[in-house]
Amino acid sequence: MLQHLFLGSNKFSSKFPLSLWKMSGLLYLSVSQNSIEGELPSDIGGLKAIIKLYLYSNHLSGVIPTRLGELQNLQSLDLSNNSFFGQIPLSFANLISLESLDLPLNALSGTIPKSLEKLSYLKRINVSFNDLEGEIPSGGVFAISTLQSFLGNKGLCGMHILEIPACAITNPGKQLKLKEVLLKIVTPVIIASFLIFLFVSIWIMKRQKKGKSKDLEKVPEIGTRQLVSYHEIQRSTNNFDESNLIGEGSSGSVYQGTLFGGTAVAIKVLDLENEQVCKRFDTECEVMRNVRHRNLVPVITTCSSDYIRAFVLQFMPNGSLENWLYKEDRHLNLHQRVTVMLDVAMAVEYLHHGHVTPIVHCDLKPANILLDEDMVAHVGDFGISKILAISQSMAYTETLGTLGYIAPEYGSEGIVSASGDVYSYGIMLMEVLTKRRPTDEEIRNGNLDLRKWITQSFSGSMMDVMDANLFSEEEQITC
Template sequence: MLQHLYLDSNKFSSNFPLSLWKMSGLLYLDVSQNSVEGEVSSEIGGLKAIVELYLSSNHFSGMIPSTFGELQNLQNLDLSNNSFFGKIPLSFANLISLKDLNLSLNALSGTIPKSLEKLSYLKSINVSFNDLEGEIPSGGVFANSTMQSFLGNKGLCGMHILEIPACAITNPGKQSKLKEVVLKIVTPVVIASFLIFLFVSIWIMKRQKKGKSKDVEKVPEIGTHQLVSYHEIQQATNNFDESNLIGQGRSGSVYKGTLFGGTAVAIKALDLENDQVCKRFDTECEVMRNVRHRNLVSVITTCSSDYIRAFVLRYMPNGSLENWLYREESHLNLLQRVTVMLDAAMAVEYLHHGHVTPIVHCDLKPANVLLDEDMVAHVGDFGISKILAVSKSVAHTETLGTLGYIAPEYGSEGIVSSSGDVYSYGIMLMEVLTRRRPTDEEVCNENLDLRKWIIQSFAGSMMDVVDANIFCEEEQITCKSEICIASMIELALDCTKEMPESRITMKDVVKRLNKINNAFLET
């Protein structure tokens, strides 16, 4: 006669008992946030009365059984953050009472069934971070869905959702019209573009021939942008005038400048008297040849001569995350902090997992996270980065990052690995939430560091830990805000465990932050 069964947020790890799928009178079942393994049995159709079913954040695998379609009283279904693969069952179209469907963070493939449009009660759907492809349906629940519901599926397309690419035209009639357009308009444009490219190439070749003076630069290949000389950088920065200085550090100075017909850029000029810094220039060039991501600071070009080693970077008008944390006139609210840290996490995930050879940043901190005009975060400064060999997950180095952000194994033994970046990211996440530097004297002493201070303080009131500027004076602290902060603190602690093998990966960080962000945005 059992109707409500809540087993969530425990440490269950076995396969799911088959007898539970036969409880025909069960209305609510929640086993989320455990480590339950195995496949979901086709006998799940025996839950005839089930209204809400939550299996998220476990280790369920295999294909989703088609017998789910027999649960016609089901209103809420959450299978997210598991390892389900295969196609979304067509039988989901039989879930006539369904209101909320969450299939995110799995390995589902194929297309989204168009028949889901007909579920008149369905108000929310999330299929983000799978391997789905094809056109997103446009009717029913899909008409009011946002891009957040479809992120992380490289093969999806559709006209009705902003920032999702349009689908290729397959209608023969439309294709013939498209051919006419190509012949009449596109072809002349392509020819004209080719001629322009030819003239520009000739002009660049002539310009390079003139560069046999003292001002000739040997520039590592970064991209296809035109190269710049020391003289041009002098002009762009008004001879490195202090009024254009926007940052200064151990390795050199950063100036705002204007190049390429009025484009605002940031010019990072390195200190040539420091041999170590000059070696870092080569390292950074090597890294920047291999990386392209929307959350990494993009290098436009470089300049290397007897007088200067410099990077020409995309200008970030909103400065660094560090400035936003510690300048009195600048404040970030909770949502902005979650978003910025999600952007940074996606950049580091790309460095660790987006290449055959992983790249370890080695110096993650708020000063190296820059914000563009839309407050999108970009990770920069790859001066001491390490490119790990294919056969090795760790390396050794004598070049250290910044005190307070360095992982224990990095500081004591010089061991560099992706888990060291995870540790630095976790410290940065704590700093963003608390507005406390990891070297803050009020927090850190012989027996205490930022992590231990948070663990001790968080046992009391949340507001004893969190930066008061997260909330406006008149803003009410909601239950949703508290859950968001608690989840981020928990994530930061999982990133900063002492043993490297105990830390989570940046893939896990991105998954969890996405969930935190989506939960916080839910109305």
């Protein structure tokens, strides 16, 4: 009934016991990095259930038994750093579950079987430092392989891998056919491509002269649409009815609405009684004029009058990242959390380096990260952002972000810089991976410092990763 047998990195010598190959229920076998000698017997075909087989770094010799092709559950096979000779068995084409094949540092000869192209699950192959020759197949796993997989085989050739010499054409008839193909097909294609490029270039130049070039990112920019009226916002929100309220904050409220034409929007209405909030409106307008990116919340238009200051934003049906972290009816798996934080990193990178004047957000936190219908993250709320001059790398301000997320130099001295955003991003990354707020009571009262928070939270988070079966049992043991 034994399923896992790991005997690697010992000093075993001599040959394999024949009884080993009768263990039909064995799933994992590793006898790597020993001094085992002799040939690999054909009885190895008796390991019908085997999934991973590691025999690398021994003194095995002889030909690779063809019965290895009977192991149709096999996912990983590593026979590297031995003394196998002869050809790669054609029976390997029957390993329908194979994902990785490692045969380097042997004395294998002949050609690489073209039939290996048909193994749909095979994602990695390495046959380096053998005596193989002939053309490298170009389909399947070979289409995504690199030079490192074929080094040390002077006889190999193929055009689809860089630095591998092209195969010589020995048949004069083939050379003649190749010239005909070049003359009849390739040459007209090149001429046609040049003409198309010429026409497209002229067309683009004419459009630019007329001022009709479109936004490549297709992200709405303030000023590209007419400002909506106060009455239109009243109508779309049913006179600011509470049933349309989707969020509240210190600076105002956010309502869901529908503009004429049926466009669903989120309308951020600022509190006019707060003078600082009105300044935030001007700041956010200034920022949004300068930015366009797929991971920033698109501003469709604005409304500014004696009665109201409001932004009309693209509606994000999946709400904020904060809700997904802490509401009981919502859950993000590890892959989704990492993907969301990658989206946020792309937005921050764009703000800091994507245009002439760097922009510092100053208030990165889960509540300001919104998710669209495809769970793509968008950074929003630029009310206290700072646009730094080209010659400046930092600025001073009295406006603070959210405690727990702001950098020490920002909170104590009012220094605003791109580094402060990176600090806030790091805190948010820890929070997203551990689902523990940096403003928890233990941390706020000084009973738990930042390093202990990260250590304690990550110990639980790693157990969640193990429970989620994201890694194999062998990889979990390694972790």
